[in-house]
Amino acid sequence: MNFPLIRFALWTILAGLPFAWYAIAGVSYPESIVGLASLVALGAVIIGTMVKVPLRAGNDPTLFPVRASAGCASMAAPGFAVLLLWAMPHLEPRTSKLLLLVAGALFLLSLLAFTTISRVLRDTPRP
Numbered sequence: 001m002n003f004p005l006i007r008f009a010l011w012t013i014l015a016g017l018p019f020a021w022y023a024i025a026g027v028s029y030p031e032s033i034v035g036l037a038s039l040v041a042l043g044a045v046i047i048g049t050m051v052k053v054p055l056r057a058g059n060d061p062t063l064f065p066v067r068a069s070a071g072c073a074s075m076a077a078p079g080f081a082v083l084l085l086w087a088m089p090h091l092e093p094r095t096s097k098l099l100l101l102v103a104g105a106l107f108l109l110s111l112l113a114f115t116t117i118s119r120v121l122r123d124t125p126r127p
Helices: 003-025 031-050 064-090 093-123
Strands: none
Touching: 003 031, 003 064, 031 064, 031 093, 064 093
């Protein structure tokens, strides 16, 4: 098994577990957020599959701390999505949507920040 397939299986299990658990327990998602919960689970699987944390410095050791911190920060997005899937049946639908909006904004801002820092470091001449 290659690493993307392992990550896909891991995040599929993690994102599908709340649905299976609540189906067995008889707890249902509010009708107004069932579609949103499915999209959150799909997003967690896709982002979790694409994100990887670099373990070696690679060709450019000066970029390694930025790449490693970007990978770790990117793992927070699917992790928060899975936590939100566990909480959604117990929260008011408006609260779930607001939490998802804040998490999405933070994810996009961190992605923009790490991309900018990486580009600046890459374009800076070496001494």
